[in-house]
Amino acid sequence: MSSRSDQWTRTATRIFRTIWRNPNISRVDLAKKLGLDKSTVTKQVADLLENGLIEEKEEGEASARGGRKPIYLAVNKEYGRFIGIELQLGFFEAVVVDLAGDILETARGEVRITQENFAATVADIVDIMQKRYCSDSLLLGVGVGTAGLVDSKKGRIKYSVPLGIQKTLDFAKAIAGKLKVPAFIENDANCCAWGELAFNRDEELKDFLFALVEYRQDETSLIRYGGIGVGFGVVLGGRVHTGAHGYSGEFRSAFCDGPGELQFSLSREELMCLRGDKNLLHRTVDELARNMAMLINTMDFQHVYIGGDIEALDIDLPAILRHRLEENWMYPSPKDVEIRYSSLGDKAVAFGAAGMVFERLMAERSMPGLAVELKNLDQQIGA
Numbered sequence: 001m002s003s004r005s006d007q008w009t010r011t012a013t014r015i016f017r018t019i020w021r022n023p024n025i026s027r028v029d030l031a032k033k034l035g036l037d038k039s040t041v042t043k044q045v046a047d048l049l050e051n052g053l054i055e056e057k058e059e060g061e062a063s064a065r066g067g068r069k070p071i072y073l074a075v076n077k078e079y080g081r082f083i084g085i086e087l088q089l090g091f092f093e094a095v096v097v098d099l100a101g102d103i104l105e106t107a108r109g110e111v112r113i114t115q116e117n118f119a120a121t122v123a124d125i126v127d128i129m130q131k132r133y134c135s136d137s138l139l140l141g142v143g144v145g146t147a148g149l150v151d152s153k154k155g156r157i158k159y160s161v162p163l164g165i166q167k168t169l170d171f172a173k174a175i176a177g178k179l180k181v182p183a184f185i186e187n188d189a190n191c192c193a194w195g196e197l198a199f200n201r202d203e204e205l206k207d208f209l210f211a212l213v214e215y216r217q218d219e220t221s222l223i224r225y226g227g228i229g230v231g232f233g234v235v236l237g238g239r240v241h242t243g244a245h246g247y248s249g250e251f252r253s254a255f256c257d258g259p260g261e262l263q264f265s266l267s268r269e270e271l272m273c274l275r276g277d278k279n280l281l282h283r284t285v286d287e288l289a290r291n292m293a294m295l296i297n298t299m300d301f302q303h304v305y306i307g308g309d310i311e312a313l314d315i316d317l318p319a320i321l322r323h324r325l326e327e328n329w330m331y332p333s334p335k336d337v338e339i340r341y342s343s344l345g346d347k348a349v350a351f352g353a354a355g356m357v358f359e360r361l362m363a364e365r366s367m368p369g370l371a372v373e374l375k376n377l378d379q380q381i382g383a
Contacts, residue, residue: 008044009365011036015044016370017362019054019073020100021201026070045073051369052079053099075099079369080140083129084354085122086188087146089113089162090218094125095347096133097354099140101199105133106347115165118157119174126179140368141361142183143353144171145191147229151246152186152356158247161225161261162216182366186356188212188349189249192307193233193240195344195352198359206238208303209296212348213288213310213317215274226271230263230288232295233352253291264288275313285315286324293324296337307342307349 018033019025025033031041048054057072077100086093090112096105107129111121126142148160155172157165171185186194189212196210210233221227232249234241242248255265262268264284274281296304306317318339329335342348361367 006365009370011040012044012048012370013362013365013367015041016048016053016075016367019048020075023074024057024072026072028070030073048369052076053367053369077102081134081138082140082354082357083126083134083142084191084350084352084357085125085142085144086191086349086353087111087113087118087122087125087144088188089147089164089216089221092121092125093346093350094129095350095354096129097199097351099358101355101358103347103351105129106350107132113163115163115167115169118163118165118169119171119178122171122175122183123178139181141181141357142179143191143355143357144183144185145188145349145353145356146185147188147231149247149250150185150187150190152184152190152242153246155183155185157185162221162229182357182361184353184357184360186353187231187233187249189231189233190240190242191233191350191352191356192305192342192344192348193235193352194356194359195348195354196305196342197235197238197240198352198355205303206235207299207301208235208305209233209292209299209301210235210305210307210342211288211292212308213306214308215310215313217275222272225261225263226266226268228263228271228274228284234299236299251291253287254294255287255290278314281313281315282320285310285317285320289317289321289324290328292321293328296325297328297335301337304337304339305342306340307344309346311341311345 014034018030027041027045031038053076054073055076057074077098079099082097084095084097090110092109092111094107095103097103113121122144130139147162148165149158151158157169157171159165175183189210192212193210212231215228217227230251232251234248251263253264264287266284270280274284310317321339344351
């Protein structure tokens with residue numbers, strides 16, 4: 001891509017994102033907000049309208065001085081869809097999300113995952129969702145969230161205790177040719193962070209922690225890792241922080257002694273009995289809260305979201321965490337940290353995977369309709 005077309009696409013992306021965050025904004029207000037010339041905004045908006053990414057809404061009120069009534073702009077949510085998939089040991093959860101970030105359809109089912117059939121299973125789920133809820137022409141991309149060490153930039157699963165993946169699985173290579181649209185994979189907890197961040201219209205949501213806490217009662221999960229899995233999605237400066245090696249957010253309690261696959265200091269047998277033993281459940285959740293308190297206070301997060309089926313267990317994790325946060329803070333002034341359960345429930349990972357696709361396409365400026373063909377560039381910019 002030439003420097004001129006790259007600049008044009010970069011500006012188009014900024015304009016589209018601003019319209020997305022500010023529904024029913026006028027061209028004049030758009031130019032002021034972005035510090036762009038009115039002529040540039042007019043040309044870019046015309047291009048976005050022609051490509052169908054945005055649409056004009058009803059006219060606003062004229063100013064006190066009179067003049068033309070402003071025409072509002074908004075994202076055309078019917079332009080396309082994203083499919084988000086959570087793929088875990090024994091089951092999948094899938095959602096279809098429109099360009100406005102609204103969940104249109106959901107599906108859940110049982111699957112048997114192996115290293116060999118992982119990509120084929122994703123392709124089958126996409127096929128099911130497309131046939132039921134989303135035509136080929138509308139699908140913009142597919143996102144997959146799963147447990148383990150995931151290199152999202154290269155599209156690889158390096159290792160996964162829950163899935164039994166012990167050697168690198170090149171998802172990007174395996175899925176190539178099976179789908180007609182971009183497909184991305186990410187750690188499940190990071191997907192949850194994407195879900196809170198990607199489709200959020202609050203530009204002030206900058207630094208937060210998402211704790212994904214799940215308790216699987218199927219026999220394989222209980223035997224393999226005690227049934228409870230914890231992962232963190234870390235957002236710093238409005239971006240999901242993946243770390244130097246792409247493994248940010250992996251959790252193992254500081255109270256564990258020696259190496260091992262269990263995430264807590266309790267024995268495998270104790271972890272298997274959490275649902276039926278309140279004392280063991282409290283010990284485990286309190287250990288999690290003590291680890292989280294140190295991390296939250298150290299990083300000075302403004303928000304903490306908790307997701308997964310921890311809500312189904314009879315315990316108040318936010319209350320326990322607030323208590324441990326106070327104990328871990330050594331200054332007299334209290335910390336103002338918002339702690340709440342995610343509103344997405346068991347759809348948090350799948351929805352976040354869809355959000356990740358949206359953000360990846362925007363960041364890479366590869367959203368269909370944003371780029372301009374070189375042969376039309378001179379005409380578009382009036383060169």
